[in-house]
Amino acid sequence: MKVCHIIQKNLFIHKILPLLGIFVVAIIFMVVICLQTSIVFSPSTDDSFCFLNESDNSISFVECLNFIYEVQLSKVPTVEKWATPIKIRYEGNPTKKDVDILNQIVRDFNKINGFPGMRIVDKDENVLLIYAPGEILPEIQNKYDMDKIDKGICRRFSDQGEIKQAIIVIESDIDQDYKNSVVLHEIFHMVGFYGHSYDNTSIINRIEEPVSKLSVLDTLSFRMLYNPEILIGMEYHEIDAYYRDRELDEFLK
Numbered sequence: 426m427k428v429c430h431i432i433q434k435n436l437f438i439h440k441i442l443p444l445l446g447i448f449v450v451a452i453i454f455m456v457v458i459c460l461q462t463s464i465v466f467s468p469s470t471d472d473s474f475c476f477l478n479e480s481d482n483s484i485s486f487v488e489c490l491n492f493i494y495e496v497q498l499s500k501v502p503t504v505e506k507w508a509t510p511i512k513i514r515y516e517g518n519p520t521k522k523d524v525d526i527l528n529q530i531v532r533d534f535n536k537i538n539g540f541p542g543m544r545i546v547d548k549d550e551n552v553l554l555i556y557a558p559g560e561i562l563p564e565i566q567n568k569y570d571m572d573k574i575d576k577g578i579c580r581r582f583s584d585q586g587e588i589k590q591a592i593i594v595i596e597s598d599i600d601q602d603y604k605n606s607v608v609l610h611e612i613f614h615m616v617g618f619y620g621h622s623y624d625n626t627s628i629i630n631r632i633e634e635p636v637s638k639l640s641v642l643d644t645l646s647f648r649m650l651y652n653p654e655i656l657i658g659m660e661y662h663e664i665d666a667y668y669r670d671r672e673l674d675e676f677l678k
């Protein structure tokens with residue numbers, strides 16, 4: 426009996442205990458891997474972040490009217506914007522983060538009152554968004570008869586002031602954060618803000634400083650342009666007259 430007990434004790438110390446140890450280490454290892462995996466693959470979009478910058482009283486209609494003139498109505502004679510839903514189809518080699526960012530821009534832009542809406546589609550698009558590596562940009566440039574592509578470009582097609590189609594090209598192999606800013610910049614051009622601004626906080630600033638979201642001025646100008654009472658074909662003095670008679674606080678309600 427005693428011998429048997431000693432054998433059992435030795436068996437426990439030399440065989441079972443190491444196996445238990447390996448088992449425990451394996452469990453800890455798996456837990457760590459699972460935790461890391463869930464961190465890596467957790468949704469990268471952040472519900473608390475918004476690409477819009479909620480309008481407040483720090484700016485005025487006049488500043489936004491100047492901005493709208495600077496980036497749109499100094500280039501075209503009358504108001505231009507989308508009147509039908511924007512259907513974006515993307516192709517090329519977007520990263521998972523690119524797709525997340527695009528979805529988040531779509532979600533946030535759809536909060537603008539009067540905006541006809543934007544969604545991502547597989548076919549029947551009116552906006553083609555191409556993610557392409559730098560080496561094939563000259564080829565795309567020729568194919569779509571575009572200016573030289575430097576990180577990103579947007580070409581729009583409008584008919585009597587109504588924007589009906591667009592092509593956006595994004596250089597895919599640049600730094601991800603920079604690329605997010607370029608995508609937002611080009612999509613802001615696409616919705617109707619054609620030119621560039623001397624305001625360096627604007628997403629379409631002239632110095633091409635990467636900005637992570639629309640500025641307060643960008644956002645309020647976006648709301649003002651897509652206000653259902655501002656019609657395609659209006660002249661600058663008509664928009665100016667419309668807003669000069671109104672209170673910003675009332676508009677923001």
Ligand SMILES: [Zn+2]
Nearest residue numbers: 610614621629
């Ligand atoms: Zn630009």
